[in-house]
Amino acid sequence: MRYHPPGPFLMRRKDGDDLEIKNYVIPKNAVILINIWATSRDPRIWPNPDSFKPERFLNREVDFKGHDFELIPFGAGRRICPGLPLAYRMVHLTVASLVHNFDWKLEPGIRPEDVDLTEKFGLSLKKAIPLKAVPTKP
Numbered sequence: 001m002r003y004h005p006p007g008p009f010l011m012r013r014k015d016g017d018d019l020e021i022k023n024y025v026i027p028k029n030a031v032i033l034i035n036i037w038a039t040s041r042d043p044r045i046w047p048n049p050d051s052f053k054p055e056r057f058l059n060r061e062v063d064f065k066g067h068d069f070e071l072i073p074f075g076a077g078r079r080i081c082p083g084l085p086l087a088y089r090m091v092h093l094t095v096a097s098l099v100h101n102f103d104w105k106l107e108p109g110i111r112p113e114d115v116d117l118t119e120k121f122g123l124s125l126k127k128a129i130p131l132k133a134v135p136t137k138p
């Protein structure tokens, strides 16, 4: 959710009047794209952002439910994802069920270091090359 946010851009429209922030003018009615893909990889916020280190969250009280803007995979504010409570429960359950019930291997001839994690951008973020994992009996 941090490194590969399914929705890489949040979209907002500036209502009211023009607004000036740090010498930039945001005109009223402007459509603003908020790049949470970039903020989730900003080394000023996330040391060694490219490393898979789940323990980075252990000593950090970061909340992903729209309160801490450094991690907002479900957005924030009035337009926050209404599916958050469902996704919050189902993602863990789905992954845990798949890991618990099967052993997994890659396609013949593909080594773990060959797996390409390149992303394909759009309104949602996908793997550029789909991962083919083969379930085997435990």
Ligand code: HEM
Pocket (backbone or CB within 6 Å): 005, 006, 007, 010, 011, 072, 073, 074, 075, 076, 077, 078, 079, 080, 081, 082, 083, 084, 086, 087, 091
């Ligand atoms: C891992 C799962 C999910 C992620 C990461 C996710 C992420 C997001 C994000 C980033 C937004 C935009 C929020 C904003 O602009 O502040 C959004 C909006 C939305 N999501 Fe999700 N979502 C997920 C699952 C779901 C599910 C399970 C549902 C429905 C059952 C759902 C329904 C919606 C709807 C209807 C909106 C539009 C809300 C609006 O514009 O007012 N999402 N989601």
